[in-house]
Amino acid sequence: MAAEPTAPRGGRIERARQIESRKLARRSFLRVSAFAGLSLFVGSMTAGFLGFFNRLKPVGFGGVVTVAASRVPAPGAEPVRISEAKAWVVNLSGPEGDVLGVGGTGGIMALYWKCPHLGCSVPWNPGFNGAAVNFPGVVGWFRCPCHGSTYSRAGIRVFGPAPRPMDTMAITVNGDGSISVNTGAITSGGTDNPLRAVSYNG
Amino acid sequence: MATAVVARPVARPQARARDEEVLVWPDLVFVEFIAALLFTITLFILSVVINAPLLDQANADVTPNPSKAPWYLLNLQELLLHMNAAMAGIIVPTVWLIILGAFPYFDRDTDGQGAWFGTEGAVRLTVVSGIVGFVGTWALILWDSGKVAFFLNDWFGLSGGDTMRFLENVRSMQSQLPWPEWASKITYLPFNLKLLDGTGSGGPTTFQHLDFPGWLVEQGIPTALLVGLPSLMIYTLWRMGWVVNRRDALLALFSGFVASYGVLTLCGTAFRGQGQELVFPWELKVSEGIPGQEAGH
Structure with missing residues (x-):
């Protein structure tokens, strides 16, 4: 069973x-x-x-950004906006932009577009001559849209609440006329900004 | 319990007379209904008449020009144009709120409490200190934006030349005066102590060094004016015999504040154009900051 x-x-x-x-x-x-x-x-x-x-090999902002020779402005031309580097590339002709007279002799420089005051991105205003009394004849200034800090072509702060001139980025000129902007090497702006310009013959 | 309870006559509240009472319905609710209707209609008309576009999706690479806070914060943004950021944004509002809260502890006179313009010279004090606040704030704004020097030059051909350039605005006292080298690097920590001063890239003060011209322009002069000008006004009014007690002084202070606050809000809202340049309201244009479309002049 x-x-x-x-x-x-x-x-x-x-x-x-x-x-x-x-x-x-x-x-x-x-x-x-x-x-x-x-x-x-x-x-x-x-x-x-x-x-x-x-932080070893950053690309884009934070790393080295190469700016082709065709985008580098001629001496004395309007600053050029390099979005990928968050910077303005300026080609100073002679003592241009050296509004406080520290002995700048011209050359190329990269200005970090972040305002050292509270961080707005600073536009170039080519027609602005509101500093006509103190700096007669100088037309075209960087002027912050948020609090009106005003910087010369070399980033020298002449007006407004910003605590210092615009910060600069280290640049090297390459053989083909392009420049390499090291957006990881930002130096605090100072009145010696025009002396940081690198000579450029591209 | 042998305790004797003595019954005392209790004062019974008198019934209110009928004509002192207001009923919720219909008296209150009806008025509220009318008010709600009026507001709805007003908002409807405003939304039809005034264009308030949402604009494009924000782009982190570009900043609209001018960039402004909501209108009720533009008074603080206007202050930010003229002094150190921590002062304008935090210290001045905090200190002023504490002072406002301290008003009743300073004026402890209970006489005439709750009455508008309770003292003898109250009305003229309000009017005069309001005018002083209004005119004074505009004058300071015009000076610090360089407009005073500009108009003196433009309209009357007056120019101070190189020696007077430092008076154009507050900042030019730093950039246009021959400050000696050491003035911008005054060591105030002994023994070459280094506290949080690794980069030397701070504001007017790094922890070890004081940038005196920077301090003067961003903190010294603004503080002196913020404290000094109202004090001077109240002192003058006191010497004139208009301010006779603490309430008068507070009245003058508060009226002056309301006027200044209004001017700061108005100026920040309607008179600040691209790059926070002073313009007339009808010249005010906003650029979205798209490259190539930033408006020059």
């Missing part, structure tokens, strides 16, 4: 066991995939976060 129905019952038990093991397989599949998804999510977040600390 106990032996005869073993085979069919064993088949049912076996089937049930298989069904049961399939259920278990589904549950562990869900568990594994849930943890895999979670670790993928956390891992990608971590990788993205660690990416912020990559």
Whole structure:
């Protein structure tokens, strides 16, 4: 009585066991995939976060930005806006922009466009001559849209609440006439800004 | 309990007379309904008449020119044009709010409390200090934006020449006076101590050195004017015999403040054009700051 129905019952038990093991397989599949998804999510977040600390080879702003020779302004021409470097490239002709007379002799310089006051991006205003009394004949100034700090072509602060002249970026002139602006090497602006200009014959 | 309770006659509140009462319905709710209707209609008309576009999606690379805070903060932004950022944005408002809160502790006279213009010279004090605040604030704004020197030169041909250039605005006292080299690097920590002075690129003061011309222009002169001019006004009014008690002094101070505050808000809202240049309201144009479209003159 106990032996005869073993085979069919064993088949049912076996089937049930298989069904049961399939259920278990589904549950562990869900568990594994849930943890895999979670670790993928956390891992990608971590990788993205660690990416912020990559200061070895930054690209774009923070790294070295090359400005082609065709975009470099001629001496005395209007400053050129280099968006990818967040900078104005200025080509001073002679003592231009050296409004406080520290002995600038011209050359090319890159001015970080962030206002040293509260950080607005400073536009070039080619027609502005509002400093006519103190600096007669000088037309064209950088003038901050937020609080009116006014800077000469060489970034010298002459007016407004900014605590110092515009910050400068290190630049090197390449053989083909292009320039490399190192947007990671920003020096606080000072009255010696015009002396930081690099001579350029491109 | 053997305690004797002495029943005292309790003063029962008198029922209010019917004609002193105002009912919520209809008296109050009806008035509120009318007010709500008026406001709705006014806002509807304003929204039809005045254009308030949302503009394009913001671009972090460009800043609209001029860049302005909401109108009710433009008084502070106007202050920011003239002095150190921490002073204009934090210290001056905080100190003034504390002073405002201290008014009732300074004027503890209960006589005439709650009455408008309760003292003898109150009306003329309000008018005069309001005018002083209005005119004085405009005069200071015009001076610090270089307009006084510009108009003297433009209209009357007056020029101070090179020697007087430092008077054009506050900042020119730093840039146009022959400050000696050491004045911008006054060491005030002894023994060559270095605290938080790694870069030497701070504001007017790094922790070790004081840039005296910078300090004078950004903090010294503004503080002196903010404290000195109201004090001078109240002192003058006191010597004239108009201010006789503390309430008069506070009245003059507060009226002057309201006028200055109004001028700062008005100037920041309607008279500041591109680059925060002083312009007339009808000349005010806003550029979205897109490269190549920044308006020159």
